[in-house]
Amino acid sequence: MVNKSNQNENPYGYHDIKTGEYVITRPDTPTPWINYLGEGRYGGIISNTAGGFSFDRDPRNRRVTRYRYNAVPGDQPGRYIYLRDQETGEFWSPTWQPVVDKALDSYECRHGAAYTKIRSQYQGIKAEILYFVPLTHDDEDCPCELWVMRVKNEGNRKRNLRSFSYVEFSFYDAIIDTTNLDWGGHIVHSRMRDGIIYTSTQFRDTTTFFSCNIMPSGFDTDREIFIGRYRDLSNPVVVEAGNPKNSEAPRGNNIGSLCHDIELKPGEERELVFIMGVTEKPSKIKSVVKRYQESEAIMRAFDALKEDWNNFLGAFTVETPDAEMNIMLNFWNAVQCRANLYWSRFVSGYDTGLGRGMGTRDSAQDTLGTVHNLPEHAKETLTMLWKLQYPDGHAWHQVFPLTGEGGAGLAEEIPEWPQWFSDDHLWLIIGTCGYLKETGDYAYLGERIPYWEGNDETVWEHMLQAVEFTLNHLGPQGLPRIGFSDWNDTMNIDHGSGKAESVWTGMQFCYALLQIKELCLALGKTEDAQRFSQLHAEMANVINQTAWDGKWYARAYDDEGKPVGVKSEIYNQISLNPQTWSVMSELGDQKQAKQAMESAYKMLNTPYGLKLMSPPYDEYQRRIQGTTTFPPGAKENGGIFCHANTWAIVAAAQLGDGDLAYQYYTQISPLARKDADVYLAEPYVYCQNICSPEHPNAGMGRNTWLTGTSSWTYVAGTQWILGIRPTYQGLQIAPVISEDWQGFKAIRIFRNVSYHITVRRSGPGNDVRLVVDGQPIEGDVVPLPDESKKKVDVMVELGK
């Protein structure tokens, strides 16, 4: 059962255990395999061939460069540098794209934590480009990124090269850039002053700058002049001819192209550092350009970045028998969680960064996987989201982080349907309890946060109002009304009747009540705890009375009171979420929960993961809407929704089935997928969904990086399989690992104390006996140590 990882099985790359980097060894990956640069301020995406784009905080309203999604040729433009041999006139790109007809002699892309390094060799010239964004304070006037290029002559004759950078600037408003070619494309212009390209408008101070630590010998800023008519990025006329035209674009498409002469004796190496950024204060540009003139300063910036990420990653490290699980938990899953906390679902390889802002549901869940290493940021996110809550307890579905503006998302398109989602406000309870358990920062409960269009109230009151909203919006059977939808955006079954109910939201409500009850107990609020316990029992009872379908739980009730997700239907006879959450929400009947999970396994599991439901709809149904717009096996219509798979891991662990939890965990692991030409997606980060066997593209992964899968797999892996869980009383250690595992080690920072945990299996089963700093303790919770203590050793004996 133990996954014996062979890191070289993937034909396109491997994870380098020493550096933490994913190393891509061929440029022609099945799709662009991307990475993120930046830490929530200035940032962007970059693919393994340097495709991608940059922005400052908001990819829609302060875009820096362009990217053509879904275009032909694909994954263009990006952060490119052409190299040209001035003697032969031959030119190529060290990142392969955009000169793909020049096959490189060697190629390697290393995606690290918030940096990417691409190196290659072509006819004796070795080149390496390191891309990163220096750590940026919120009040930095000129946030920027750096491209550090080293070019080396590996041959034995002198080489006379020229380099030409290429980056395509966007109008700062990316929607204008796409749709209003007349205005945006006519008011932007560029100037070259003292080696710095300034791209701006007469309209605003917003200025993009591009420069290099070596004064260029020429430049171009006019795309049409640089590329030439009816040419493309594979053969720009300026690069082909070898001579920059020093064009200052008076309008049109503006680019950043700096030309440098690079003479290299045999064995000689040169370094060029390009800097690009954006500012509202153009007078400050010179100083930031100056800041990164010297190699030392640049390397200091890179070291600081690495240190920051090492600290982040160091908050929890594991050593299990599964090398791939180690890689995910120690590195990529954590990195992905941080990307989600920053960018939510804003901008990725498939989300164009043109709109939607951050989701309440999404961002609340994103805190779960980052609260142990970015507690302050997680709290800020929760506070931003609580501001979206109305006095009646429900919350806006999304928020534009730069302006704080809320929105109802998809619901806005159908104003006659409910404009609220039944789950948003409940996630805020769950996220807040996660924060409190991790930090013990009970003062947060007393912080006053305004309601949307309402007065300030404490976080505690906000939580109570969230409970009230659900209680005040129950349907005919006593289950929560579904609103526009619940977690499943595409289950749109309330067409204005106000009667459709979500079984799953009932379970989520139970789960939230358990969380808040636990909090009350920790705070000594016994009466409150009793009330929530009572509410939990009542809702559990309603669910058991109304939703048990013989062998599993139903999913919902539609406008007319007809069930969804039951065996009497033609389509969607069983849905995954009510089965997993029947365990997580502790409905009371353990046997029934077990049977529900067995049904899910039997009817929904595939080698690629569990389907969200089955059988899929093969026709559009007005009654269901969204789900039924997808073909069978795709996304919510019976596809493998990875986010929902994570709850199966949690539920299997909660039922004590370590092998099944591990199986569910491994099934959706991107590293475990060696069939890269089927899976297509990045092998180092989770994707949102995979086409199920019903679909012609069975096994294909889609929508990587930004997905709730990330935080919940992290939670499932660390808290439920490895069983290392923060509680109000201390760090709980209750692993539910595979019977085959003989143990594992972990180091976990919890409330500023470093727990060194060693688990050894002494027999089958999940019982634990803890020895803390040499002393056996009762139970599975390591009590909070004295304040003076910074390190705690925990030996865990596992097995009956």
Place this chain on the structure above:
Amino acid sequence: MVNKSNQNENPYGYHDIKTGEYVITRPDTPTPWINYLGEGRYGGIISNTAGGFSFDRDPRNRRVTRYRYNAVPGDQPGRYIYLRDQETGEFWSPTWQPVVDKALDSYECRHGAAYTKIRSQYQGIKAEILYFVPLTHDDEDCPCELWVMRVKNEGNRKRNLRSFSYVEFSFYDAIIDTTNLDWGGHIVHSRMRDGIIYTSTQFRDTTTFFSCNIMPSGFDTDREIFIGRYRDLSNPVVVEAGNPKNSEAPRGNNIGSLCHDIELKPGEERELVFIMGVTEKPSKIKSVVKRYQESEAIMRAFDALKEDWNNFLGAFTVETPDAEMNIMLNFWNAVQCRANLYWSRFVSGYDTGLGRGMGTRDSAQDTLGTVHNLPEHAKETLTMLWKLQYPDGHAWHQVFPLTGEGGAGLAEEIPEWPQWFSDDHLWLIIGTCGYLKETGDYAYLGERIPYWEGNDETVWEHMLQAVEFTLNHLGPQGLPRIGFSDWNDTMNIDHGSGKAESVWTGMQFCYALLQIKELCLALGKTEDAQRFSQLHAEMANVINQTAWDGKWYARAYDDEGKPVGVKSEIYNQISLNPQTWSVMSELGDQKQAKQAMESAYKMLNTPYGLKLMSPPYDEYQRRIQGTTTFPPGAKENGGIFCHANTWAIVAAAQLGDGDLAYQYYTQISPLARKDADVYLAEPYVYCQNICSPEHPNAGMGRNTWLTGTSSWTYVAGTQWILGIRPTYQGLQIAPVISEDWQGFKAIRIFRNVSYHITVRRSGPGNDVRLVVDGQPIEGDVVPLPDESKKKVDVMVELGK
């Protein structure tokens, strides 16, 4: 002074006087030179290398194919066919794009009226593709386009070819197609059945179809499979290998590629006819595909199209000493006017078809240039626009024609500023009077049309309410308040004060009053006529009192009562429109009007036309807003706004200066521009604006095809230079031609009578003596003849 046209001076093409086509002789035009297909229902744009896209009525909501605006490579994709020599493996494209590295042995593109024909030769294979949309009834279930390809072997050995078509389908909602890759790109799929590609979703019946009159030997519908990874349209893997993969796309990017084997003996020719369309009733597709199986049916459809356009063009033909003026008035200007009437400013080489709908101001003016040959359509347009009028008299600024939904356009972005434009409703008076003068359809005045959110009222009452709105919204000096702006969208000087005034709107109001007064007189409504005459005199007086700046008229007054467009300012000392409209609106002081026009000539004229104002702002000013976002010499900031130039032609003619009117007319004529590599734009249709000498791209034309320049140049040329004007009493003939012209001929259909007009100059000046069917008449208006009469001969002696 007479323009001696040498049609071959343009290095990229010429107008073919025999066919009416513009013939492009080199594929590498400075920008894509486009044409329009369709007549307001199914249609699209097509460039001289077959780039472009298709849609049914609404390019946003029922898009058929994709186009990547402003991308690299440019002007892709389109309606492509690859040809491949199966013996050598070599392939090329008869339209040059997208295989631009294969230089064709010969190339020619012929843009005709609603069709385009591209022919070329490559290594002994001649190919010709004719693109057109058959005339389409409004109730056609399956509107479609046809591509008629003829391939001929010009060599003396047998050739074994394969053809591969390529067109890229869009999700029907073009905004989803651009921004929601997750949903749109995952629910669309294609199937091949009996030689027909069906591309659709499970969600909706909307189905795109693609087929050929010859059964294909293979096909592809999956873009990724057809093109291959990291390739582009210049080297699709399927074409390179020569074998279709018969891919039915289950999702992703769907294309229409049919493969045909074409064996050609020496001298042999084959014909293939591709058909593409869209429908909500997929069961009807087979019958429409069948309809165009036979060569004869196809040629009938093409002949019917040509006949329709010949009838349209035949409503007014001229023969002047200026060959280029003849081409524009007899062909391209009329064709352009029709395109404007259909598509307003929706979709063009620069307008992406993603939004704005039709403009009230724009479409009302578009009727002026088409009312003589498409009176019914012009009336429908006016009726649609009158429905946008509120009971208080102002009108929405724009309308989405499929839904009838109105909108305030740009004003919506700043809700605290006025949400109305001071000119929209007045254009409706002007357009309606144009319709009535042309048709004599006075019954239209009695037709009842609902107000926006109001009761039905007659057109006459609507017109009165338009007058009332302006009277009820006068500013502190008695000039009309400017609202969000007047005709000049970028003059945003009312920031909520309600005090900013537009001098130009005052003049437009006077002009509209003159129009309505003339109508009253024709209807015998003497009292009404007197009232409007009085109102005209009062407003004219206000303008003369408040706006005369010594040598010209001011443009406006801002929020604080400061004038705009006066000599005491640093920027914008003089604006063009108040000078031209001071003549057109008959302010009363002929000397002053003349001086205003002289000032305009002196301070604003350039070899490329008259600047909209001068000097331009070289900084952004909150006070002025929009105009000052542009750099100096661009668009409204002192650029040459062609639309405004047309009024200079009218005004010069009204002042009796034939040479000046002709100079202004010629200056902006695209055919007159031989410097194609400066002008860049199509030489056969007017553009909206030209960069003025202050701009680094001086002389560059922008935003062709869809512009108010079209109808007003047509009006200026036919009604004011040639002087052939419809009036309520009959056809007026009062030419104001160049002193150098010895005369001209024209045939004008007016109220179903064909007027054959011959003008001969007998001396200098503009006095006329008319001889109608051999009888001299008094004055310059040919009275309406007996109903029996279908032809009238008019001999005109011109000169003092």
